[in-house]
Amino acid sequence: MTSRRPYVESPVIMSTVRLVAPFVLTFGIFVTLHGASSPGGGFQGGVIVASVIVMLSFAYGIDLTWEWLDKRVLVGITAGGVALFGGIALGAVLLGGQFLELAVYPVKDAVKYGIELVEVGIAMIVTGVIVSLFFALARGAMPPAGETDADTERGGNEAAATDGGNGSASPSAESTDGGENA
Amino acid sequence: MITWIEGGLLLFVVLTALMTAMLRDVLAAIIVFGGYSLGMAILWVVLQAPDVGLTEAAVGAGVMTVLFLVTIARTTRMTGLEVTTVDVNWSAAVLCVVFVFAVLATVPALPAVGAGPEANPAFGEVSSYYIENAYDDTHVENVVTAVLVAYRGFDTFGEATVVFAAGVAVLTVLRREVFE
Numbered sequence: 001m002t003s004r005r006p007y008v009e010s011p012v013i014m015s016t017v018r019l020v021a022p023f024v025l026t027f028g029i030f031v032t033l034h035g036a037s038s039p040g041g042g043f044q045g046g047v048i049v050a051s052v053i054v055m056l057s058f059a060y061g062i063d064l065t066w067e068w069l070d071k072r073v074l075v076g077i078t079a080g081g082v083a084l085f086g087g088i089a090l091g092a093v094l095l096g097g098q099f100l101e102l103a104v105y106p107v108k109d110a111v112k113y114g115i116e117l118v119e120v121g122i123a124m125i126v127t128g129v130i131v132s133l134f135f136a137l138a139r140g141a142m143p144p145a146g147e148t149d150a151d152t153e154r155g156g157n158e159a160a161a162t163d164g165g166n167g168s169a170s171p172s173a174e175s176t177d178g179g180e181n182a
Numbered sequence: 183m184i185t186w187i188e189g190g191l192l193l194f195v196v197l198t199a200l201m202t203a204m205l206r207d208v209l210a211a212i213i214v215f216g217g218y219s220l221g222m223a224i225l226w227v228v229l230q231a232p233d234v235g236l237t238e239a240a241v242g243a244g245v246m247t248v249l250f251l252v253t254i255a256r257t258t259r260m261t262g263l264e265v266t267t268v269d270v271n272w273s274a275a276v277l278c279v280v281f282v283f284a285v286l287a288t289v290p291a292l293p294a295v296g297a298g299p300e301a302n303p304a305f306g307e308v309s310s311y312y313i314e315n316a317y318d319d320t321h322v323e324n325v326v327t328a329v330l331v332a333y334r335g336f337d338t339f340g341e342a343t344v345v346f347a348a349g350v351a352v353l354t355v356l357r358r359e360v361f362e
Contacts, residue, residue, distance in 0.1 A: 035327050044236045111321060137252045
């Protein structure tokens with residue numbers, strides 16, 4: 001359906017997203033960092049932060065947003081979250097405590113700040129995974145380059161990348177009958 | 183016992199769940215499913231579980247709906263489809279209803295909300311320990327977060343790494359070089 005048609009920019013959606021996105025991002029970070037004192041935490045905050053990227057994709061086009069994203073940052077956020085959580089857990093062992101025994105850190109209110117750092121790590125993992133998943137699903141299962149009209153809206157370098165991405169199992173089978181949708 | 187807002191939300195949730203299962207048009211089912219998640223989120227808040235409500239609203243009503251939508255956007259859809267339901271397997275439906283009533287019959291045996299440890303031998307002791315000691319142990323006001331990270335840190339670490347590993351696995355299965 002809509003995926004076969006080229007993306008059409010909507011000024012209403014674009015300006016709404018431009019206005020709302022900074023507040024949603026702030027709310028996501030707030031939910032993450034304030035999870036120790038109010039409802040929320042890393043899982044919820046991470047999802048809200050990821051939804052900013054999803055919103056931007058809906059307003060400015062999925063492929064454009066994907067090109068704009070720095071993939072190293074995406075990988076870094078996801079793996080860095082695991083490393084942060086694991087590092088805090090193992091750091092306690094280095095300081096003579098047990099795995100995840102946050103109280104051994106020589107800081108005032110070590111448990112509280114440890115918990116908040118762990119929440120940040122969780123939020124990083126969740127954000128990275130959801131953003132990657134969204135783009136994998138939204139851009140994935142696209143037909144290989146040069147087979148259907150769906151490629152016209154995409155850049156050449158990306159179309160080349162699709163060739164490598166889709167293996168022998170061809171997800172383009174269902175897109176060839178796209179004409180039925182009219 | 184049940185306020186009208188709880189009753190209304192429960193009715194809404196059950197109706198949207200039934201519609202999600204029975205609508206033939208997948209797009210309509212996804213939209214109704216988003217409504218179901220929103221109803222559940224509000225119900226959690228009404229039942230004083232705002233952490234769960236926030237998760238349900240963000241994940242269930244928000245991200246899951248979007249992921250479902252971008253998934254079916256890659257399929258073809260017959261337009262002009264009237265609002266029809268799938269053919270109901272009546273024997274399975276009757277079995278489900280019987281099962282639901284069998285489970286509902288156990289509800290009166292549950293301990294009352296907020297009952298002490300003596301009424302709830304399985305979890306009462308540990309939950310009242312958390313409620314009494316969480317602030318002194320961790321200096322964190324939200325007891326849910328204290329339990330999640332301080333008392334149940336191993337579980338949460340496993341949970342977070344499972345999210346990471348599942349993400350890696352799904353991206354591998356989708357056979358796409360996402361991180362080109």
